[in-house]
Amino acid sequence: MPEITSRSTTTLTISSFGDDNVYDFLKNSSLMTSFIRQCGNNVTLRFQKNYVSPAFAVPVMAIRDELREEERWVYFNKKDIEHNAEVLTFFEHSGMHDSFDTKSKKLVEEEIGKEDIIPSSIWASKAHMISLEKIRAGVLSEDTMVNDSVELLVPLYVALEMTECYPDLISGIMELYANAYIHGKGKSIYSIAQKALDGDILVAIYDNGIGIPQSYRDYQQRRPEGQRTELSDSEIMNWAFLEGTSTKQAQKGIPCGVGLPSIRRFSDRYGGEFGIASGTGIYYYKDGKVKSEEMSNGMNGTMFMLKIPCQEKEPRK
Amino acid sequence: MTIKVNEVCNYAIFEQDGIKLREAILSQLDKKEQIVLDFENIQFFATMFFNASIGWLVLRYGPEWINEKISKINLSDLGETTWKHSFDNAVQIRQDPAYKEAVAHFGDEDESAGA
Numbered sequence A: 001m002p003e004i005t006s007r008s009t010t011t012l013t014i015s016s017f018g019d020d021n022v023y024d025f026l027k028n029s030s031l032m033t034s035f036i037r038q039c040g041n042n043v044t045l046r047f048q049k050n051y052v053s054p055a056f057a058v059p060v061m062a063i064r065d066e067l068r069e070e071e072r073w074v075y076f077n078k079k080d081i082e083h084n085a086e087v088l089t090f091f092e093h094s095g096m097h098d099s100f101d102t103k104s105k106k107l108v109e110e111e112i113g114k115e116d117i118i119p120s121s122i123w124a125s126k127a128h129m130i131s132l133e134k135i136r137a138g139v140l141s142e143d144t145m146v147n148d149s150v151e152l153l154v155p156l157y158v159a160l161e162m163t164e165c166y167p168d169l170i171s172g173i174m175e176l177y178a179n180a181y182i183h184g185k186g187k188s189i190y191s192i193a194q195k196a197l198d199g200d201i202l203v204a205i206y207d208n209g210i211g212i213p214q215s216y217r218d219y220q221q222r223r224p225e226g227q228r229t230e231l232s233d234s235e236i237m238n239w240a241f242l243e244g245t246s247t248k249q250a251q252k253g254i255p256c257g258v259g260l261p262s263i264r265r266f267s268d269r270y271g272g273e274f275g276i277a278s279g280t281g282i283y284y285y286k287d288g289k290v291k292s293e294e295m296s297n298g299m300n301g302t303m304f305m306l307k308i309p310c311q312e313k314e315p316r317k
Numbered sequence B: 001m002t003i004k005v006n007e008v009c010n011y012a013i014f015e016q017d018g019i020k021l022r023e024a025i026l027s028q029l030d031k032k033e034q035i036v037l038d039f040e041n042i043q044f045f046a047t048m049f050f051n052a053s054i055g056w057l058v059l060r061y062g063p064e065w066i067n068e069k070i071s072k073i074n075l076s077d078l079g080e081t082t083w084k085h086s087f088d089n090a091v092q093i094r095q096d097p098a099y100k101e102a103v104a105h106f107g108d109e110d111e112s113a114g115a
Helices: A022-039 A054-068 A078-083 A085-094 A102-111 A132-136 A143-160 A166-184 A212-221 A233-240 A259-269 B015-026 B047-061 B063-069 B077-095 B097-105
Strands: A009-014 A042-047 A074-076 A128-131 A188-195 A201-207 A273-286 A289-308 B002-004 B035-038 B070-073
Touching: A009 A022, A022 A054, A022 A273, A022 A289, A054 A074, A054 A085, A054 A188, A054 A201, A054 A289, A074 A078, A078 A085, A128 A132, A128 A143, A132 A166, A132 A188, A143 A166, A143 A188, A166 A188, A166 A201, A166 A212, A166 A259, A166 A289, A166 B047, A166 B077, A212 A233, A212 A273, A233 A273, A233 A289, A259 A273, A259 A289, A259 B077, B002 B015, B015 B035, B015 B047, B047 B063, B047 B077, B063 B070, B063 B077
Parallel strands: A009 A042, A042 A074, B002 B035, B035 B070
Antiparallel strands: A128 A188, A188 A201, A201 A289, A273 A289
C-alpha cells in the first residue's frame, strides 16, 4: 500500500467555461487541465458563472481519473451546488456527482427530477468513459465503442428526433474513436453529447493518448534522416487534416489518411463547426475556413468538440 | 457470389472487421464470378473498415480490378460516401511514386502492397 500523505488544496475558479464557443472552450480546457496537472495539489473547482456546459465534464473526468493515480483529488465546492441551479444541472447531466462527498451527492440526488431545477433548454447524455486498455486486451470487444456511442447519442436522438443525421453522427464519432484507438495509444476515451442553451448539438470527446503532435514526431523519427520534417504543433494539426496524410500511410498494405478529413466533410454536411486541441496546437474549422494557432498551455492527449446547429436537420447536398 | 456483410461483422467500422471482409472476398476469387457485397442492415460506417477491405484490394490489384470484380447492393448514402473516400484515397496512394519508396522503408509493410 502506498503511503498516504496529506496535500494542500489549490482553488481554481471557473469564470467563463460555460460558453459553448468551440474555440474558447478548447483553449480553456487546455489551460485548466494544464494548471491542474502542474499545481501538484488537490484542486477545488469553484464556479463563478451560472451556466456550466455539460461538455465541461469531459476534460474534468479525464483529469480526475489521471490524478487519482497520483492520489490527488478534484473537489467541487458544495455551496456552488447548493446555490446554483445550473451547476446542479451540470452535475446531474455529467454523471459526476458520484465523485463527491456523501452530502453533496445526496443534495444532487434529491434535486434530480425537479423540473423547475433542470432547464428545459439543456439536454445531455451522461459523460462516459470507454477503456481502450480493456479493448486492446480483449476484455471488451471493439463493438463496445459503437454500442457506447450509440448509447451516448440515443437520448439526443429521442429528444430531438435527429433521424436524418443520426447514423452520420455515430459514424462521425466513430472516426474520432478509431483515431484515438489506433493512433492515440491512450488508456481511455471520455465523451459527452448535449443540446446546448442556444439549441445547438455539442459533442465533446477527449482521449488521454500521446496526442497528434507526438504521434507525428514519432512517425518522423521512423523516417530516414534526410526525409524528416520538423513542424510546430499547430502546423502538425493542419497536416493531419490534409487528405491522404497519416503517420501510418500504408501499414501492412492498408491505406490510411482519410479519418480526420472525413470529419471536416461531416461538419460541412450539417453546417457545423469543430475544433481539436492536441499538444500546443489547436485547429478550428467552420464553413471551409480554418483557424489554427499555438496555445501557451499544452493539452495532454487530444480534445475534440463538434457543434451542429439543431435547426438544420436536413443534410446539405 | 454474394457476401452478406452483416454475416461478417455487425458494423462497418473497425479495421479487424474490414480485414475479415477482405479475406471473405479473397476466398472467392478462384470462383471467377463477380462478387456482390450486400450491406443490408449495416448502418454505421468508418473509413478504417473500408481502408482495410477495399483500400487494401485497391493497393494490391488496382481500382479497375475492383470495379470489374466487385459490386455492392443495399449500401446507404453514408456507406457509399465512406466507401468512395477510402477508395479514392487508396487510388491516390497507389499512384504516388513516393508510396513505393515509403513502403521500402517500413519493415512491417507487406511487400506485395507495393505492386
